Amino acid sequence: MAYTLYIHLISDPPLLLDVDELPAITDNLIIGRNPRTRDGKDYGNVLPEVTTVMFPLARISFIELMPTDDEPTLLPFRD
Numbered sequence: 001m002a003y004t005l006y007i008h009l010i011s012d013p014p015l016l017l018d019v020d021e022l023p024a025i026t027d028n029l030i031i032g033r034n035p036r037t038r039d040g041k042d043y044g045n046v047l048p049e050v051t052t053v054m055f056p057l058a059r060i061s062f063i064e065l066m067p068t069d070d071e072p073t074l075l076p077f078r079d
Contacts, residue, residue: 005032006064007055015043016066017053023063029054
């Protein structure tokens, strides 16, 4: 299953990144495809023709997992 991560880099703007699997606790890097801004534009710090990037986890402050259309929506239950 592919995931979309919203990566918050230290001293750089955040970016969206597609990954095949979530990073494990033993990983030192995140390898992803299709780096872009949240609105879908090219990420300014990466050349437009680049499709795969690697970021060391030491440069990342935190990661958000973006929701997908495949995930079921849970509705609150009330009595």
